[in-house]
Amino acid sequence: MQKILLVGKPNSGKSLLFNQLTGLRQKVANFPGVTVELKSGIFNAHLDNGVDGKQQQKFELIDYPGTYSLKSLSKDESIAIEQLLNAMSDEKTSVILCNLDATRMERSLVFALQVQEIAKQHNKTVIFTLNMVDELLRFNHKIDTDKLSEKLGSPVYAVSAKTLIGISELQKGLGEIAISPETYRVKPTETNQQASGIAAKSLAKEFAIQSDVVLKRQNAIDRLLLNSVFGGFAFLLIMFFLFQSIFTWAAPLMDATEDAIGFIAGIVSGFLGEGILNDFMTDAIFGGLGSFLVFVPQIMILTLIIGLLEDSGYLARAALICHRPLSFFGLSGRSFIPYLSGHACAIPAILAARTIESPRKRFVTMLTVPLMSCSARLPVYALLIAVLVPDTTYLGGWVNLQGAMFFVLYSFGILTALIVSGVLNKVTEGSKELQDMPFILELPSYRLPHWQPLFYRIINSGVQFIKRAAPIIFVVSLIIWTLGYFPNNGDLQNSYLSAIGQWIEPIFTPLGVDWRYGVAILVSFLAREVFVGVLGTMFSIENADENIAGLAENLQADGLSLASGVALLAFYVIALQCVATVAMLKSELGKNRYAWGAFIAYGLLAYLVSMSFYAVLS
Amino acid sequence: MTVWDIPSKKSASIQSLCTSMHSDVAIRLQEMGFEEGQLITCIKRTAFNGPTVIQLGDCIYSLEQSVANHVNVNPI
Numbered sequence: 051m052q053k054i055l056l057v058g059k060p061n062s063g064k065s066l067l068f069n070q071l072t073g074l075r076q077k078v079a080n081f082p083g084v085t086v087e088l089k090s091g092i093f094n095a096h097l098d099n100g101v102d103g104k105q106q107q108k109f110e111l112i113d114y115p116g117t118y119s120l121k122s123l124s125k126d127e128s129i130a131i132e133q134l135l136n137a138m139s140d141e142k143t144s145v146i147l148c149n150l151d152a153t154r155m156e157r158s159l160v161f162a163l164q165v166q167e168i169a170k171q172h173n174k175t176v177i178f179t180l181n182m183v184d185e186l187l188r189f190n191h192k193i194d195t196d197k198l199s200e201k202l203g204s205p206v207y208a209v210s211a212k213t214l215i216g217i218s219e220l221q222k223g224l225g226e227i228a229i230s231p232e233t234y235r236v237k238p239t240e241t242n243q244q245a246s247g248i249a250a251k252s253l254a255k256e257f258a259i260q261s262d263v264v265l266k267r268q269n270a271i272d273r274l275l276l277n278s279v280f281g282g283f284a285f286l287l288i289m290f291f292l293f294q295s296i297f298t299w300a301a302p303l304m305d306a307t308e309d310a311i312g313f314i315a316g317i318v319s320g321f322l323g324e325g326i327l328n329d330f331m332t333d334a335i336f337g338g339l340g341s342f343l344v345f346v347p348q349i350m351i352l353t354l355i356i357g358l359l360e361d362s363g364y365l366a367r368a369a370l371i372c373h374r375p376l377s378f379f380g381l382s383g384r385s386f387i388p389y390l391s392g393h394a395c396a397i398p399a400i401l402a403a404r405t406i407e408s409p410r411k412r413f414v415t416m417l418t419v420p421l422m423s424c425s426a427r428l429p430v431y432a433l434l435i436a437v438l439v440p441d442t443t444y445l446g447g448w449v450n451l452q453g454a455m456f457f458v459l460y461s462f463g464i465l466t467a468l469i470v471s472g473v474l475n476k477v478t479e480g481s482k483e484l485q486d487m488p489f490i491l492e493l494p495s496y497r498l499p500h501w502q503p504l505f506y507r508i509i510n511s512g513v514q515f516i517k518r519a520a521p522i523i524f525v526v527s528l529i530i531w532t533l534g535y536f537p538n539n540g541d542l543q544n545s546y547l548s549a550i551g552q553w554i555e556p557i558f559t560p561l562g563v564d565w566r567y568g569v570a571i572l573v574s575f576l577a578r579e580v581f582v583g584v585l586g587t588m589f590s591i592e593n594a595d596e597n598i599a600g601l602a603e604n605l606q607a608d609g610l611s612l613a614s615g616v617a618l619l620a621f622y623v624i625a626l627q628c629v630a631t632v633a634m635l636k637s638e639l640g641k642n643r644y645a646w647g648a649f650i651a652y653g654l655l656a657y658l659v660s661m662s663f664y665a666v667l668s
Numbered sequence: 669m670t671v672w673d674i675p676s677k678k679s680a681s682i683q684s685l686c687t688s689m690h691s692d693v694a695i696r697l698q699e700m701g702f703e704e705g706q707l708i709t710c711i712k713r714t715a716f717n718g719p720t721v722i723q724l725g726d727c728i729y730s731l732e733q734s735v736a737n738h739v740n741v742n743p744i
Contacts, residue, residue: 119699154726157701247703254726261726268728269711278715370730374718377732383719488693489719489732490700 053110053142054093054228057134057165058149059158060116061494063181066211067149068113069503071221088133089113095225109144109228120164138172144231145175147224152180152193153495155258159250166204166236175231176204179220184210191259198257203237212500268495275367285371292355293460294453296348303347311340329540330531337590338527338583339520341601345429346512352425353511356394361499366491373489379468380475382406382489385415392422393460396631400638408487414474416638417648420626421467423460425515426578430622431459433582436602438615463623523583526573530587542592561621562614562664578627613667617660624656669743672720672736674710680741682706689738701725702739
C-alpha cells in the first residue's frame with residue numbers, strides 16, 4: 051500500500067487532523083509531545099476521473115511525532131526524524147502532508163521549508179495544511195492559500211481539524227494528489243530556494259496574523275496563572291480539585307453500578323436456585339468481578355479531568371511552575387506531564403517521558419513514574435478508604451473527607467517518587483551515558499477542549515480498564531473460589547486456600563493482616579486490581595448472605611484495623627505490581643536490570659514502609 | 669546583558685548566542701527563532717528563579733536560567 055506521511059511541529063493539531071482523515075480516535079491534547087510513537091491509519095482517496103466514474107484507492111497515513119527541526123534534541127524527535135528520513139527514501143511513500151499551525155506560522159514555516167527541501171531531494175510531493183484557521187477567523191484574518199501555494203511551489207489547504215473547516219476540500223485534494231503525485235511535485239520558486247529562516251520570515255510577514263493580536267489574551271492569562279503567589283495557589287487548587295472530583299463526582303455513579311450489580315445478582319441467584327452453581331456465580335462472578343466493576347466510573351472521571359487539563363493548554367504552564375521545585379530532585383518541569391499521566395496509567399506516561407531532552411532526567415522520570423498512583427490502584431484505595439475513613443463532607447459538600455484522604459495518598463506517592471528521584475539523581479551524577487540538557491518549552495495557546503475526542507477517550511479508558519483487568523480477575527477469581535470453596539463446600543476457614551494462606555501468613559503478619567489479605571496481595575503482583583476481586587470472592591464465600599457488592603461493609607464488619615488498613619494503603623502506593631509496566635521500562639531503558647531492579651526495590655521498600663506504619667500506629 | 673536579565677514586560681533585541689553553549693541546544697534555539705536582531709519580550713519572571721517566559725515572534729517560550737544566561741541581548 052502507498053503511504054502518506056503526516057509531519058509537523060509539536061502541538062500543531064496533527065493528531066486531530068490524523069483522526070479526521072482516517073476516522074480513528076487517537077489521543078489528542080494541547081501540549082507538545084502527545085504523539086511519541088508512529089501511528090498509522092487508512093485514508094480512502096476518491097477521484098472522479100469523469101470517464102469511467104469514480105476511482106478509489108486506499109493509502110496508509112502515518113502520523114509522525116512533532117518535531118521543531120530535522121536536527122533532534124529529544125528522544126521522541128530523534129526517533130521521528132530517523133524514521134521520517136528513511137520513509138522519504140521509500141518508493142512506497144507517495145505524499146508528505148506537512149501540517150502547520152496557522153496561528154504560529156513563522157516557526158511552522160521554517161520546519162515546512164526544511165521538509166520541502168528534503169522532499170525535493172527524494173523527488174516526493176509535499177502538501178501543506180494550515181491548521182487551526184478557526185482561531186484566525188475569530189480575528190477576521192483570512193490567508194490567501196492560492197497565493198501562498200504559488201510562493202511555496204506546493205499545494206496549500208486552510209483547515210481546522212477541530213471545527214472541520216476545509217476538511218472535505220483537503221480530503222478531495224489529498225486524494226487527487228496521492229493518486230497521481232507526480233503531477234504535483236514541488237515547483238521551484240524564488241521563496242523555496244532561499245534559506246528556510248529568511249523565506250519563513252518573509253512569508254509570515256505577508257500571510258500571518260499579527261502575533262500580538264493572537265497572544266494578547268494568552269499573555270494576560272499567563273501573567274495571572276504564572277504569578278508567584280496566585281499561580282502556585284491555583285496549581286495546588288487544581289490538583290486538589292482533581293483528586294476530590296475522583297471521589298465526589300464518581301460516588302453517585304459508583305452507587306448506581308453497585309446497585310445494578312446487586313440487582314442482577316439477585317435475579318441470577320433467584321433463577322439458579324440453591325447449589326454450587328449459584329454459589330459460584332454469586333461469590334466468584336458478582337463478588338469477585340463485580341467488586342472491581344464498581345470502580346470503573348472513577349477511572350472515567352480521572353480521565354475526564356486529566357483530558358480537560360491537557361486540552362486547555364494548562365499542562366505546559368504546570369510544567370513551568372513545577373520546573374524549579376522538581377529540579378531540586380534532579381527532575382525537569384517536563385517530568386510533570388508523565389507524572390500527571392502516570393495517575394491514569396504508567397505505560398503511556400513512561401512513553402510521554404521521551405519528550406524530556408535530558409537523558410538523565412528522562413531516565414530518572416521513567417524509573418519513578420510507576421510510583422504515581424495509577425488508575426489500577428484506585429479500586430484498592432477506594433475500597434480501603436471506604437473501610438477506614440468516614441464519609442463526611444464540609445463546605446456544603448465541596449470537600450469530602452474520603453476525597454481528602456485520596457489527595458494524601460496521591461501526595462504520598464508523589465513524595466516517594468521525589469525522594470527516589472533525588473537518590474537516583476545522586477547515583478547517576480557524572481554519568482557520561484546520561485548527560486544533562488536544559489529546560490526549553492514552548493507554551494501553547496489556551497483552547498477550549500474538543501469534546502468528541504475527549505468523550506471517546508473517557509469511554510475508551512473505561513473499556514480498556516475492563517478489557518485489561520477483567521480476564522485476569524476472572525481467572526484469578528475462579529482459582530481463588532475453587533480453592534476457597536472446596537473441600538468443605540464454602541467453609542473458607544477449612545479450605546485448600548486457607549491451608550496455603552496460613553503457610554504464607556507469617557510474611558504478612560508484620561503488616562497486621564491475616565492470610566486472606568496475604569493471598570490477595572501476592573496474587574495482585576499480576577495486576578493491582580486483582581486485590582479487590584480476590585477479597586471480593588473470599589468475603590463472598592464467607593458471608594454468603596451479605597450484600598454481594600458491599601465489600602467495604604464486609605471488611606468493616608470483619609474488623610480491619612486502622613493500622614492494618616494504613617499499612618495496606620502504604621504498600622499499594624509504593625509496590626510495582628504491574629507486569630506491563632516492568633515490560634515497558636525494559637523496552638524504554640533497554641536493560642532488564644533497571645526494570646526488574648525497580649520491581650524488586652519498590653517491592654522491598656513497600657514492605658518496609660508498610661511494616662513501619664503498622665508498627666507505629668498499632 | 670542576557671535574556672535572563674530582561675525585566676518583566678520589557679523588550680530587547682538578540683545579539684548572539686554564547687559560543688560555550690552545547691551545539692545541539694544552540695541549533696534548537698536558532699530554529700526556534702533566536703537569531704541576531706530578533707525582538708524578544710519578557711512576559712513573566714517566575715518565582716524562585718524559575719524559568720523566564722518570553723515572547724519571540726509568534727511564539728511563547730520558557731527558558732531556564734542555564735539557557736537564558738547564554739543568549740546575549742541588547743536593551744531597547
